[in-house]
Amino acid sequence: MKKLELKNLNVQEMNSAEMSKVNGGGILNDLVFNTVATVGATVNILATNTLTFLGYTLNKLVGIITS
Numbered sequence: 001m002k003k004l005e006l007k008n009l010n011v012q013e014m015n016s017a018e019m020s021k022v023n024g025g026g027i028l029n030d031l032v033f034n035t036v037a038t039v040g041a042t043v044n045i046l047a048t049n050t051l052t053f054l055g056y057t058l059n060k061l062v063g064i065i066t067s
Contacts, residue, residue, distance in 0.1 A: 006013075
């Protein structure tokens, strides 16, 4: 297998300071974004499950009361 030389493809190496400035990257930004996304998804799942459970329970209670 041939070794790919990035210098031949005009690819420039970047240090960590340059990488953190590209598209808002960086470790802290990734950590915050992933934490917020995870918390948001968790809240969404909990709210959906809670509302589904309450709807099912209320339907059963109304069915019992009216029968």
